[in-house]
Amino acid sequence: MTELTFPAVLRRGLPRARYIALAVRLAAAAAIAIYALTTPGFLTLLSANALFTAISFVGCVAVGMTFITLTGNIMSLAIGATVSASALIFLACLSLGILPAILVALLFGVVITGAQGFLVGHLRANPILVSVAALSLLLGGAAFVTGGHHIYPSGAGLEIFKDRFAGIPIDAWCFFTTVAVGQFILSWTRIGRLMTMVGSNVRAATAAGVSTTATVTAAYVIAGACASISGILLAARYGSGDMEIGVGYDYTAIAAVLVGGTGIAGGSGSTLRTLVGVIVISVIEVVLLLRGFSEQLQYLITGLLVLCVIMLHTLGERR
Amino acid sequence: MxxxxxxxxxxxxxxxxxxxxxxxxxxxxxxxxxxxxxxxxxxxxxxxxxxxxxxxxxxxxxxxxxxxxxxxxxxxxxxxxxxxxxxxxxxxxxxxxxxxxxxxxxxxxxxxxxxxxxxxxxxxxxxxxxxxxxxxxxxxxxxxxxxxxxxxxxxxxxxxxxxxxxxxxxxxxxxxxxxxxxxxxxxxxxxxxxxxxxxxxxxxxxxxxxxxxxxxxxxxxxxxxxxxxxxxxxxxxRSLGEMYPAWESSPGDPMLMVKDLHVPPLVRGFDLTAERGTVTCLAGQVGSGAITVLRALAGLTPGASGEASISGKPMRLRTVARAQAADVKFISEDRAGEGIFLRLTVGQNLIATKLKDHTAFGLLARRGLRATAASLAAAVGVDRKRLHSPADELSGGNQQKLAFGRWIGGDRPGVLLMNEPTRGVDVGARAEIYRLIRQFCDRGYCVVMASSDIEEVLGMADVVVSMYRGRQVARYRRGETDMQRILADITHPAAA
CATH class of the missing domain: 3.40.50.300 (P-loop containing nucleotide triphosphate hydrolases)
Known part of the structure; x- marks a missing residue:
């Protein structure tokens, strides 16, 4: 009577599914590490800190995306465009001086993304649809203003972004700082706790007297600020910008968030986990590149990876 | 065969x-x-x-x-x-x-x-x-x-x-x-x-x-x-007698006053007065409006209108924040969907409404929160070792205790509203929850609960308000009524 068919086991949820999920994750990490370290050229990249620079841009976006996912709103498809637009605005405003340019770009990201958050939080609008609308607005607006041209910096002072501090590039410092600040917000501030509550169960949070509007808006504001930071770093690194610069960042970012282990349903997650996710995804991309895989194949493998991770998650969450 | x-x-x-x-x-x-x-x-x-x-x-x-x-x-x-x-x-x-x-x-x-x-x-x-x-x-x-x-x-x-x-x-x-x-x-x-x-x-x-x-x-x-x-x-x-705590009814001054409450489409023109230190039970079946009334008073119904006052101070309906500012505390009938955070830990659930008390300049005092969670767990009788377990690993009864725990404390006694407080709760935990409700009363709270369980209503109520299709049928003091009469009221009221 006790014998079980295989589908029956799956249906009931494995009692030790969580441990299995953890074991699979550790094994995967080990496999990736070994594969990476045996790839010619990888160690050189590590020592040259080039890897750090490479992960910083998308890393900042992913930290911001963590907040959107955590509050139960899955992701924003407009984040990549926000990165590009922030880069353009930063470059365009450089004539005002570097600090004002940074502030204007940040303000832009905060307002454009915060507005999405307000709509999602206050009207309970579908977050994906809102972000699609925002994406159209951004693309249309940018095309209107720039006429589709590249923008080149109208001032100087970008050299400081190419500096190093304690041997680590400024971009990487910025990324690690956003991770740390993000984690601080989640663990040590009231608004961070409220985000977890809202993401875990909106109705329960409302009944407990939490303002969903303020909480969700705050999460999107942080996401917007992170996107702008990424845009500023990109603009400074490449010295020019167009609306293509941030394309695909939203997808890579959500992949990193999920691979890191933040739950897609909301209510659980951290920016430290996202840091791990960013590292895993970037290492895989770099290794595939070094081993001579084509770009298309890289996308394919990243896609498969995200798929596996999501399946692993659902297995781990069943009881 | x-x-x-x-x-x-x-x-x-x-x-x-x-x-x-x-x-x-x-x-x-x-x-x-x-x-x-x-x-x-x-x-x-x-x-x-x-x-x-x-x-x-x-x-x-x-x-x-x-x-x-x-x-x-x-x-x-x-x-x-x-x-x-x-x-x-x-x-x-x-x-x-x-x-x-x-x-x-x-x-x-x-x-x-x-x-x-x-x-x-x-x-x-x-x-x-x-x-x-x-x-x-x-x-x-x-x-x-x-x-x-x-x-x-x-x-x-x-x-x-x-x-x-x-x-x-x-x-x-x-x-x-x-x-x-x-x-x-x-x-x-x-x-x-x-x-x-x-x-x-x-x-x-x-x-x-x-x-x-x-x-x-x-x-x-x-x-x-x-x-x-x-x-x-x-x-x-065991027999029923051990289920409900014994107590002396000692009605205080009227605390919650509701006049002409409308919650379309069900409730039209509902009045209610509930006294400090007592349990008022709104008895009614599904569709009687008992649950609807309490949800509206908790600020969860956007379409509600009417007058409500707490200790003489008028309270605005339709927002949870206003209700909480007036010391109105609510325990939902939908425990999994609204009452507690199933995916958060026991500790996080207990402090869900206490964050404000432990925040300075937006920063949390985590040590204070931990201590609060531990003392609330002790107050409602949930094992301290379970503070870090996810709430959905708890039994229905223990989950309901979490919903109570978050409202314990605070300086002033307020109004505690509960919908079906023992739905999906086993016998043993039920007796504990009844004791908790009495404790709120003893601290000077005005407790109002909606229930479709007549035994529970008779066992707990100082005042019973029977309801049918959004209206009050009758109002009884403790001892003035029995099971048959309430059952008749909430199923086929003579006046309906």
């Missing part, structure tokens, strides 16, 4: 046995009630019979032959049909299509007329003669949807129908319809397993009753051989 027999079934989850050596046999033409408090093992039993769980020991026999039921589909092929509690009709499809949906015996090329005729016959048997086959399922009341689902099982030649609390959310008229359908099934020679909390229904519709308690089968009796008291004793394992 019994149609369905369960022979010495034991089911364990980890070290806990939720069914222990349970045996029962069901004949044709028999309606069998299965009773027991929450957590007694009723749902597990159903899942064993329908193939969702494999028993660790023992066997399920159909027509005297032991079978290994591997899935609900397999159970259906054996003639065992579960009429789901969460309804499984496709709302956009017609009654006809829903009846045949997923039926593997309908060939790709079939005569539509024949399907119509067979569906018609099944519906007629269940007393749904007036229901047109082309009505979309979404246009049906919940009761009728259940009947359509039974019709679906009839067309699949089911012989054993399992109904899991089918009347929990139905009105009297609809309940009567279900009963008529069950009698029709019985006359057809079908067997029914009827799971219920409502003892009245056991005696009204069932031939026999099996009682489960903590996974043990206490016994099976013919319903004409026992009375209500005996059945209750079998379910609880």
């Amino acid at each position: 019994p149609v369905l027999a369960i022979d010495g079934v034991t089911k364990r989850f980890g070290p806990n046995a939720v069914l222990k050596d349970v045996s029962l046999a069901l004949d044709a033409h028999e309606v069998r009630a299965v009773c027991g408090e929450n957590g007694a093992g009723k749902s597990t039993l159903v899942k064993v019979i329908t193939g969702l769980y494999a028993p660790d020991e023992g066997a399920v026999c159909v027509d005297g032959t032991p079978v290994v039921i591997t899935s609900p589909q397999h159970a259906q092929e054996l003639g065992i049909a579960l009429v789901a509690q969460e309804l499984s009709l496709a709302p956009a499809l017609s009654v006809l299509d829903n009846i045949w949906l997923g039926n593997r015996k309908v060939p790709l090329l079939h005569r539509r007329q024949e399907l119509r005729a067979r569906a018609r016959a099944a519906l007629d048997k269940l007393g749904l003669n007036d229901l047109a086959l082309d009505t979309p399922a979404s246009a049906l009341s919940i009761g009728r949807r259940q009947l359509v689902e039974i019709a679906r099982m009839l067309t699949r030649d089911a012989r054993v129908f399992i109904l899991d609390e089918p009347t929990a959310t139905l009105s009297d008229v609809e309940i009567e319809r279900i009963f008529a359908a069950l009698r029709a099934l019985k006359a057809e020679g079908k067997s029914v397993i009827y799971i219920t909390h409502r003892l009245g229904e056991v005696f009204e519709i069932c031939d026999s009753v099996s009682v489960l308690r903590n996974g043990d089968l206490v016994g099976t009796r013919r319903t004409n051989e026992i009375d209500r008291g005996t059945l209750m004793q079998m379910m609880l394992g």
